[in-house]
Amino acid sequence: MPTVSSEELAAAAGVNSAKLRKDFSYLGSYGTRGVGYDVEYLVYQISRELGLTQDWPVVIVGIGNLGAALANYGGFASRGFRVAALIDADPAMAGKPVAGIPVQHTDDLEKIIDENGVSIGVIATPAGAAQPVCDRLVAAGVTSILNFAPTVLSVPDGVDVRKVDLSIELQILAFHEQRKAGEEAEAQAGAAAAPAERGNDDKGPDGDVPAVMPA
Amino acid sequence: MPTVSSEELAAAAGVNSAKLRKDFSYLGSYGTRGVGYDVEYLVYQISRELGLTQDWPVVIVGIGNLGAALANYGGFASRGFRVAALIDADPAMAGKPVAGIPVQHTDDLEKIIDENGVSIGVIATPAGAAQPVCDRLVAAGVTSILNFAPTVLSVPDGVDVRKVDLSIELQILAFHEQRKAGEEAEAQAGAAAAPAERGNDDKGPDGDVPAVMPA
DNA sequence: ATGTCTTTGTGAACGCGTGCACAAAGATGA
């Protein structure tokens, strides 16, 4: 039976092993003292808690440059997501397959949502169409939305919205970038001011502390 | 002189006004007691601290479906970013304009980075090409990378990497989705167990607490 | 010039996540 210790896992993830054990304890995933965690069982436990053991049908609305790129993205199926339908307002696109899936017209949006039991929707329309599309999705029963349009969506309670915005990602990078430049200029006195860089995680936790650096 | 109070701002953003004031105080942005903050000055202060007052040249590597969509994205220029160059390995694409910018061949990658003083790079190549491309970017002087390929990139210290992954965004939504379903089934006893939903921010702070919910 | 009223800036308390440290569990071998 292949096992891993919290120590190994923690080292690989770059986190504290105690924290990792405590986190696991919340899911009730029981390891074996003196041995570690059964890998297979652990993976299953986490997958289940994360909702990855079930199949999630997803619709993408707005099949332009971005929508097509998303539809073609292979990372879907491997994680339990299935593109149930592609929807666009352009009549010229109706029936045309993208990534092997025929594009359907927005007129049928409600029907598509309902028939496929979709609860997760992706919006890749122009900014102006995002809110109306969002409203229709929500009215049709969608309760989670991933928004790529540069708009803040208003949704009723109980509906989750996540926004992906290239500009914001770049701004975060630019912020750190600017700070790097500032710090190397500060290589004069107070050498012991280095803020203890966090391990080179890729996860990209949104923000560091703004820290104290007045004008 | 148009002004805003911390109270108004906090209400609009859905955060605590004291926190907002304290955050502002870190940038040394001085408001006027009894009046509030001068909007124009505040915007400038924040923009400057965030590194938005300067122009950031950016290169996109891998001009396929996704890369083209990113190149076409309008939200760039409005935030101080400028697409300095588009780079692809496909010789057939060389010279062909995308979003009005001619695509250049990867052979010239180092030259392009250097001549444009680029420090931020976007990777939209297939997964297999991501690490090699990343290495070349870093070697050429890029110190911030936005990665769309489904790979974990290894970079030396001092280089920031952020990863955008549709699958992960969907997983986060699915996690909450699953939890919603679980909670409504729990509508039996212990009605006072509602975990105090945070305001319907769109920001999508990465995680709530896993909370206690054993098997 | 003086009083009043609004809103800032911040000291101090609170709450929570993180990390330490260790007792207990369980495997393993004698």
Add this chain to the structure above:
DNA sequence: TCATCTTTGTGCACGCGTTCACAAAGACAT
């Protein structure tokens, strides 16, 4: 069966961000 060794699960303390609460600053009217 008993001793030993490894690794878990967790009580407890520390540190840090958030929130409260209020003194002080400044605008504005009289």
